[in-house]
Amino acid sequence: xSDVFADVAKMKKIKDxxxxxxxxxxxxxxxxxxxxxxxxxxxLIEVYPSLFIVEFxxxxxxxxxxxxxxxxSFTYSDILTEKTLIHYFD
Numbered sequence: 567x568s569d570v571f572a573d574v575a576k577m578k579k580i581k582d583x584x585x586x587x588x589x590x591x592x593x594x595x596x597x598x599x600x601x602x603x604x605x606x607x608x609x610l611i612e613v614y615p616s617l618f619i620v621e622f623x624x625x626x627x628x629x630x631x632x633x634x635x636x637x638x639s640f641t642y643s644d645i646l647t648e649k650t651l652i653h654y655f656d
Contacts, residue, residue, distance in 0.1 A: 573646065580642050587654045588613045592620065595651040617641045
């Protein structure tokens, strides 16, 4: 039974950490299948009770303006199960 309470406490801490860094740049390490990982840097733009949204820019032009951008959503359980690792830039 104590494992369930530990997971709930971890989930609350994850949500609080993500909420505290809303609007900042983050680096996500995504599990991409068997022993493959992919790192992405983006801006944490919105935080909701069950998920959060990160905006990624593919290319930055010579003038410093992003040429193309897209958003992806992630769940807090992805971080809890370590399918996605998040690193905050402070």
